[in-house]
Amino acid sequence: MDVDPSRIPVEPIPFDHGLIHFAQGLARERVRVVAIGSSTTAGEGDVKPYPARLKAFLDEHYPNARITIANKGIGGQEAPIQLERFDRDVIAEKPDLVIWQVGTNAVWQRPDNDPPPPSFDETTAAIRKGLVRLRNEAHADVVLMDVQYVPAMLTPAKKDKAIAMVEAIGQLAHEAGVNVFRRFAFMKGLLEVEQVSFDRMVNPLDDHRLHQSDWVTGRISWAVKLAIVGGVDKARPMAATIG
Numbered sequence: 191m192d193v194d195p196s197r198i199p200v201e202p203i204p205f206d207h208g209l210i211h212f213a214q215g216l217a218r219e220r221v222r223v224v225a226i227g228s229s230t231t232a233g234e235g236d237v238k239p240y241p242a243r244l245k246a247f248l249d250e251h252y253p254n255a256r257i258t259i260a261n262k263g264i265g266g267q268e269a270p271i272q273l274e275r276f277d278r279d280v281i282a283e284k285p286d287l288v289i290w291q292v293g294t295n296a297v298w299q300r301p302d303n304d305p306p307p308p309s310f311d312e313t314t315a316a317i318r319k320g321l322v323r324l325r326n327e328a329h330a331d332v333v334l335m336d337v338q339y340v341p342a343m344l345t346p347a348k349k350d351k352a353i354a355m356v357e358a359i360g361q362l363a364h365e366a367g368v369n370v371f372r373r374f375a376f377m378k379g380l381l382e383v384e385q386v387s388f389d390r391m392v393n394p395l396d397d398h399r400l401h402q403s404d405w406v407t408g409r410i411s412w413a414v415k416l417a418i419v420g421g422v423d424k425a426r427p428m429a430a431t432i433g
Contacts (some may be wrong), residue, residue: 200379202413205369208425209331209418215286216255216422221248223259224283226272227291227335231263234401237393239263241289243411251419260285268295269316270308276320281327288324289371289414291335292317293355297348298400310351314358321366331421332368334359335414339377340392342400369421376413377406 215221225231225241233239241261248257262279264272269292280288296313299306308316317334324332336359337343343352356374363370380386391406392399402410 198383200376200383200413202376202417203372205333205371205417205421205424206364207331207367207369207421208423209287209369209421210425211286211329211331212418213422213425216252219255221252221255221257221287222283222285223257223287223289224262224280224285224330225259225289225291226262226275226280227289228263228267228295229265229401230294230335230338230407231261231289231291232265233261233263234265235393235395237402237404237407240407240411240414243408244414247412247415248418251415263291266295266300266307268292268308269313269320273316273320273323276323280324285328285330287331287333287418288328289333289335290317290320290324293359294337294343294400297337297343297352297355300398310355310358313355314362317359317362318366321362321368324368325366332366333371333414333417334363334368335371336360336374338400338402339374339381340400340402341388342398369417371414371417373410376410380406380409 212221231239231241239261241259245257245259260283293313295307296310321332324330336356337352342348360370377391380391391403393401393403
């Protein structure tokens, strides 16, 4: 990755729980991942989305396994609408791992969205319901990906709500016993520790200063890979026992 060796490279916060299903999939040399979310997942403009990058990184790290990642992102969507797609786009895929990127549009509240974005409370309620469904029906490891640390989410009108969403996602994950990829904290670390500018982290074509640049999407994809590898290593003794 493109990291200045004179700076301390920022690494992701490790997962709290081992990725048992992913580890079992590696043992049988076949792993299925579903990535569901909004524009970060689907891709925005000429930015290569993280699921495709993540697959390349995982293929390199686990060369003996056939890893597939189904990209089920749709730009502008939020948890309540994503939840309506779970039967077709998540459960039916029979994944070993689900990465659910969520929360941004409930904070952003872009006025020209049609239909309008759901409220904060509607979004957190949908996340809670979705986590129950994933536990009961998908039988997969689950990772929630929280919101991006970018200027559009840090204005006086948005910052408190963005922080509250990050905290809510963390609490919902804790209650459900699933992992969080803490994107907000990771990107904040890039800014404060590596001193990467927002101009480098934000897509230069985005006047709203909301969407990630190609460069930072690459860093995030690498960080997700590191977190997954750590989760697999944590799970392997238990996965072998269950298997």
